[in-house]
Amino acid sequence: MTAPPDDCLARNEWICGAYLSTRRRILLDAVVQHLQLTVLSVLIGLAVALPLAVLARRWGWTAGPVLAVTTVLYTIPSLAMFSLLLPLYGLSATLVVAGLVLYSLTLLVRNILAGLRAVPEDTRQAARGLGYGPVRLLLTVELPLALPAAMAGLRIATVSAVSLVTVGAIVGFGGLGNLIYAGMNTYFKAQVLTASVLCVLIAVAADLLLLGVQWLITPWTRAGRTRMPSGRGRPRGSRARDVSTTEAGGA
Amino acid sequence: MRRALTAVMLLTLTACGTGPSLENRGQVTATPGDSHHLTIGSAGFTESDLLAQLYAQLLNQAGYRTSLLTVNNRELYEPALESGQIDVVPEYAATFADWLNAKTHGADAKPVGSPDLGETMTALRRLAAPRGLTVLPPGRAVDQNAFAVRADYARRHGLRTLGDLGASKLKVRLAAGDECVQRPYCEPGLKKVYGIDVTGVDPKGVGTAQAKRAVQEGRDQLVLTTTTDATLDSFGLVLLADDRHLQNADYVVPVVNRSRAGSAGVAKALGRLNDVLTTRDLADMNQQVDSWRRLPADVARAFLKDKGLLK
Numbered sequence: 001m002t003a004p005p006d007d008c009l010a011r012n013e014w015i016c017g018a019y020l021s022t023r024r025r026i027l028l029d030a031v032v033q034h035l036q037l038t039v040l041s042v043l044i045g046l047a048v049a050l051p052l053a054v055l056a057r058r059w060g061w062t063a064g065p066v067l068a069v070t071t072v073l074y075t076i077p078s079l080a081m082f083s084l085l086l087p088l089y090g091l092s093a094t095l096v097v098a099g100l101v102l103y104s105l106t107l108l109v110r111n112i113l114a115g116l117r118a119v120p121e122d123t124r125q126a127a128r129g130l131g132y133g134p135v136r137l138l139l140t141v142e143l144p145l146a147l148p149a150a151m152a153g154l155r156i157a158t159v160s161a162v163s164l165v166t167v168g169a170i171v172g173f174g175g176l177g178n179l180i181y182a183g184m185n186t187y188f189k190a191q192v193l194t195a196s197v198l199c200v201l202i203a204v205a206a207d208l209l210l211l212g213v214q215w216l217i218t219p220w221t222r223a224g225r226t227r228m229p230s231g232r233g234r235p236r237g238s239r240a241r242d243v244s245t246t247e248a249g250g251a
Numbered sequence: 252m253r254r255a256l257t258a259v260m261l262l263t264l265t266a267c268g269t270g271p272s273l274e275n276r277g278q279v280t281a282t283p284g285d286s287h288h289l290t291i292g293s294a295g296f297t298e299s300d301l302l303a304q305l306y307a308q309l310l311n312q313a314g315y316r317t318s319l320l321t322v323n324n325r326e327l328y329e330p331a332l333e334s335g336q337i338d339v340v341p342e343y344a345a346t347f348a349d350w351l352n353a354k355t356h357g358a359d360a361k362p363v364g365s366p367d368l369g370e371t372m373t374a375l376r377r378l379a380a381p382r383g384l385t386v387l388p389p390g391r392a393v394d395q396n397a398f399a400v401r402a403d404y405a406r407r408h409g410l411r412t413l414g415d416l417g418a419s420k421l422k423v424r425l426a427a428g429d430e431c432v433q434r435p436y437c438e439p440g441l442k443k444v445y446g447i448d449v450t451g452v453d454p455k456g457v458g459t460a461q462a463k464r465a466v467q468e469g470r471d472q473l474v475l476t477t478t479t480d481a482t483l484d485s486f487g488l489v490l491l492a493d494d495r496h497l498q499n500a501d502y503v504v505p506v507v508n509r510s511r512a513g514s515a516g517v518a519k520a521l522g523r524l525n526d527v528l529t530t531r532d533l534a535d536m537n538q539q540v541d542s543w544r545r546l547p548a549d550v551a552r553a554f555l556k557d558k559g560l561l562k
């Protein structure tokens with residue numbers, strides 16, 4: 001047998017340039033898969049959690065069962081979750097997304113519901129007095145006021161999804177998790193460290209991104225106000241909200 | 252009412268994606284198929300990755316498009332192979348025969364794998380065919396399970412074989428896969444055939460670095476690995492001989508889903524490996540990936556080119 005090559009890969013160093021250059025394509029593919037799985041599962045989770053939270057707010061008696069079921073789902077170990085969903089989805093990315101959606105529900109539903117519940121009753125009354133129907137009340141008053149709490153939930157759900165995606169490695173769809181698990185089996189330091197660092201970077205970037213989005217879509221929270229005095233007046237588009245709010249406040 | 256709502260909710264949640272059910276097994280009676288896009292399964296350990304790469308590159312050369320999927324447990328990938336989500340998997344004849352036997356006839360069924368390759372292949376094909384799986388001919392490479400202990404431990408207690416270990420009455424903790432407690436060639440066989448006092452199985456995986464380190468550091472005494480493991484030296488471990496033939500002839504065989512990859516084209520492409528690939532080659536390639544950390548794809552390509560199987 002030929003002598004082993006003398007490079008940082010063979011020496012199994014934690015930080016290894018040769019690892020990055022030989023695995024560039026693999027790392028890129030893993031990051032893309034990681035992002036796809038995370039984004040897809042959080043978006044679907046949001047689409048499922050929002051109606052559930054509204055339902056739980058509208059009919060109070062449903063809140064208990066909704067929260068109980070989503071919390072029970074959250075406590076299922078990931079290995080068991082994927083095994084339970086396997087007959088439904090087979091070995092596919094869908095399987096991982098479905099599992100992550102179920103995990104995200106408890107965080108999203110709880111936070112959106114907390115946001116909706118925190119809408120002051122007098123604000124709702126005022127909107128109703130101005131002739132707002134239930135749908136308009138929900139869309140233009142309650143949901144915007146629930147945004148800060150909902151966004152907090154979304155940020156936690158997203159960061160936790162980034163880390164949970166790695167578990168998908170047991171069915172071959174784990175993004176960077178595939179590399180982490182393979183690296184752990186052969187004690188491949190550079191691979192484990194690089195993939196883990198990328199995972200953390202994705203989580204931090206996603207969190208900052210959502211923080212930025214929240215900053216952009218909740219301008220009233222920056223105006224030194226704790227409550228959006230929406231529903232005090234005229235119909236308006238969201239873009240004009242801040243301006244007209246100021247007018248209404250000054251009137 | 253609440254229960255009904257919960258049920259409806261669960262149904263809604265779980266129905267938000269569609270995928271083929273594993274219950275819809277590949278049509279057993281269908282004629283051998285020749286799909287042009289084949290998914291090669293790897294069981295997630297180095298040698299399986301390498302074999303999957305060898306298969307994929309040979310199939311690519313034969314004009315097939317291939318993709319690779321890594322699934323760590325046979326309990327997960329075998330049903331996928333039956334349903335056609337995976338089309339080709341590198342397997343080990345006796346281990347796979349016994350696994351299928353246990354799946355078909357229950358965990359207590361009499362083992363069908365044996366040290367005799369002919370008998371093992373006959374049994375394997377009989378079990379695989381009704382599931383829509385075709386077992387292609389075996390080559391020369393054989394990867395048997397093997398047990399290793401620390402070199403100084405072996406010296407101190409005068410151990411050369413597993414029989415010596417049984418006679419020594421030493422208590423050993425075994426680092427292996429969590430399935431070891433059920434497999435007849437693992438914990439049950441060590442106890443029954445060799446009389447080894449296995450106090451417990453430490454589920455660290457088969458031949459993983461963690462498993463070998465556990466023995467190196469003295470937390471476990473015995474580790475389950477394979478005859479193609481080229482890293483034992485670097486962990487200060489030595490193999491104990493299987494003097495009572497507990498381990499069967501685990502020849503490398505490609506197993507394919509017949510309705511998708513049962514064609515002569517696939518058999519011919521993969522068959523080219525049979526005369527060439529030896530146990531020693533596998534150990535060498537394992538070392539290049541495990542110790543030198545080359546990419547399995549590159550190692551497989553270099554090997555095939557070296558042997559003239561790849562242009």
